[in-house]
Amino acid sequence: MSALAALIRRDIKIALRVGGGALIGVLFFLTVTVLMPFAIGPDLALLTRLGPAILWLGALLASLLTLDRLFTADHEDGSLDLIVMGRAPLELACAAKALAHWLAAGVPLIVATPVLGLMLNLDATATSAVALTLLVGTPALTFTGMIGAALAVTLHRGGLLLAVLVLPLSIPVLIFGVAASQAAITGPLPFGTPFSILCAISLVSFVIGPFAAAASLRHGLD
Amino acid sequence: MTLIDLANPTKFLSLTARVLPWLAGATAILLLVGFYQAAMAPDDYQQGATVKIMFIHVPNAWLAMFVWGVMSIAALGTLVWRHPLADVAAKAAAPIGAAFTFLALVTGSLWGRPMWGTYWEWDARLTSVLILFLMYLGLMALWRAVDDPARAARAAAVLTLVGALNLPIIKFSVDWWNTLHQPAAVIRMGGSTLDKAFLFPLLVMAVGFSLLFVTLHLAAMRNEILRRRVRSLQMLQASQQAA
Numbered sequence: 001m002s003a004l005a006a007l008i009r010r011d012i013k014i015a016l017r018v019g020g021g022a023l024i025g026v027l028f029f030l031t032v033t034v035l036m037p038f039a040i041g042p043d044l045a046l047l048t049r050l051g052p053a054i055l056w057l058g059a060l061l062a063s064l065l066t067l068d069r070l071f072t073a074d075h076e077d078g079s080l081d082l083i084v085m086g087r088a089p090l091e092l093a094c095a096a097k098a099l100a101h102w103l104a105a106g107v108p109l110i111v112a113t114p115v116l117g118l119m120l121n122l123d124a125t126a127t128s129a130v131a132l133t134l135l136v137g138t139p140a141l142t143f144t145g146m147i148g149a150a151l152a153v154t155l156h157r158g159g160l161l162l163a164v165l166v167l168p169l170s171i172p173v174l175i176f177g178v179a180a181s182q183a184a185i186t187g188p189l190p191f192g193t194p195f196s197i198l199c200a201i202s203l204v205s206f207v208i209g210p211f212a213a214a215a216s217l218r219h220g221l222d
Numbered sequence: 223m224t225l226i227d228l229a230n231p232t233k234f235l236s237l238t239a240r241v242l243p244w245l246a247g248a249t250a251i252l253l254l255v256g257f258y259q260a261a262m263a264p265d266d267y268q269q270g271a272t273v274k275i276m277f278i279h280v281p282n283a284w285l286a287m288f289v290w291g292v293m294s295i296a297a298l299g300t301l302v303w304r305h306p307l308a309d310v311a312a313k314a315a316a317p318i319g320a321a322f323t324f325l326a327l328v329t330g331s332l333w334g335r336p337m338w339g340t341y342w343e344w345d346a347r348l349t350s351v352l353i354l355f356l357m358y359l360g361l362m363a364l365w366r367a368v369d370d371p372a373r374a375a376r377a378a379a380v381l382t383l384v385g386a387l388n389l390p391i392i393k394f395s396v397d398w399w400n401t402l403h404q405p406a407a408v409i410r411m412g413g414s415t416l417d418k419a420f421l422f423p424l425l426v427m428a429v430g431f432s433l434l435f436v437t438l439h440l441a442a443m444r445n446e447i448l449r450r451r452v453r454s455l456q457m458l459q460a461s462q463q464a465a
Contacts, residue, residue, distance in 0.1 A: 151364065154373070154377060155367050155377065161360075161363055164359075168353050169384065169385075172391075208387075215301065215380050
C-alpha cells in the first residue's frame with residue numbers, strides 16, 4: 001500500500017513541477033474555450049446554449065493532450081520497467097498512476113470550469129452542473145484514456161495514434177456528460193438519469209482501464 | 223482435425239487450399255439465389271421497391287458486428303491460449319469487417335434518403351455503428367504502427383476486447399433510445415415480425431454474406447501467413463548479407 005501511495009505522491013510531484021505539463025492542460029482548456037466565441041460569434045444567448053458542450057469538448061481535448069505523459073516519461077527514463085517488475089500488482093500500479101494523473105491534470109480542469117463558465121455566460125446552476133458532471137466524468141476519461149496511453153507507449157511512435165484510439169472510447173462519456181448538464185439547465189429530462197449513467201460509465205472504466213492497460217504494458221514491453 | 227491441429231500454418235494452408243473452392247462456390251450459389259429471390263420479392267405496401275435495400279443492408283450490418291465478435295474471440299486466442307493463428311485471424315478480419323460496416327452505413331444512408339428524408343441522422347443506432355467503423359479504422363492503424371507482428375497482435379488484442387463493449391450498445395441502441403431507426407424485427411422475443419415473403423430471402427442473403435465473410439477471411443489469412451513467410455525470408459536474407 002505504501003508503495004502505491006509513494007507512486008501517487010511521486011507522480012503528482014512530477015506533474016506539478018517544471019516540465020510536468022499538468023497545468024498546461026488548463027491553459028489549453030482556456031485557449032479552446034476562448035477560441036469558441038471567435039468561431040461561432042460573440043452571441044451571448046447562443047454561447048449560453050452551447051456552453052456545456054464547449055466546456056466538455058475543451059476538457060476532453062485537454063485531458064487527451066496530457067494523457068500522452070501518463071507513461072511516456074516513465075518509459076523514457078526506465079522507471080516504467082521498475083514499476084512493471086515491482087512487487088505491487090501492475091493493475092493497482094496503473095490505477096494509482098491514473099489516479100495521480102487525474103488529481104494533477106483533471107482536478108485543475110474542474111477548478112477552472114466556473115471561471116470559464118463566466119466567459120460563456122453560464123449562470124450558477126449551469127456552471128455547477130457542468131462542474132459536477134466533469135467531476136464525475138473526467139476520471140472515466142483518464143481511466144479509458146490510460147488504455148490508449150499504455151498501447152501508445154509500447155509502440156514508440158504512437159502519439160497521434162493515441163488520439164485515434166482513445167476518442168471513440170470517450171464518446172459515451174461526452175454524450176452523457178453533456179446530456180446531464182443540458183438537463184440541469186433546460187430540462188425536460190431530470191438531471192439524475194443521464195448523471196447516474198455517467199457515474200456507471202466511470203465505475204466501469206475503473207474496472208476495465210487498469211486491467212487493459214496492465215495487460216498491454218505487460219505484453220508490449222518485453 | 224481439431225483447433226490445435228490448425229495451429230500448424232502449413233496444415234492450415236493445405237486444408238484451406240482444399241476447402242476454399244467449395245466455400246467460394248457455395249457462397250456464389252447462395253448469393254445468386256438470394257439476389258434472385260430478393261429481386262422477386264414483392265414490394266412493400268409502404269416502402270415500395272426501396273425495401274429491397276434491406277436484403278443487402280441488414281446482412282452487412284449483422285456481419286459488421288459479427289466480425290468484431292470473431293476478432294474478440296481471436297483476441298482471447300492471442301492473449302489467453304496463445305494460439306499461433308489467432309493473431310493472423312484477427313488481423314485478416316479487420317479490413318473485411320471495416321468493409322461490411324462501411325457498406326452497412328452507405329446502404330443505410332441510401333435507404334434513409336427516400337424513407338426518412340435524410341441521408342444521415344444523429345440517431346443512436348447510426349452513431350454507434352459509425353463509432354464501430356472508426357474503431358475498425360483505428361485498429362487497422364494500430365496493426366500497421368508496429369513492425370513486429372507478435373507485438374502488434376497483443377496490443378491490438380487488448381483494444382479489440384475493450385472495443386467489444388460497443389457491440390451490446392449497438393444491439394440494444396434501438397431499444398434504449400427510441401429514435402428514428404426501427405427496432406429489431408427479425409431476432410426478437412416472440413418471433414419475427416417480418417413477413418415470410420421478406421424473411422426467407424433475407425435469411426438466404428444473411429447466410430450467403432456470412433459464407434462470403436468466411437471465404438474472404440480464410441483467403442486473407444492465407445495471404446497473411448504467406449506475407450509473414452516472405453517477411454521472415456527477407457529478414458533472414460538481410461541478416462545473411464549483413465554477416
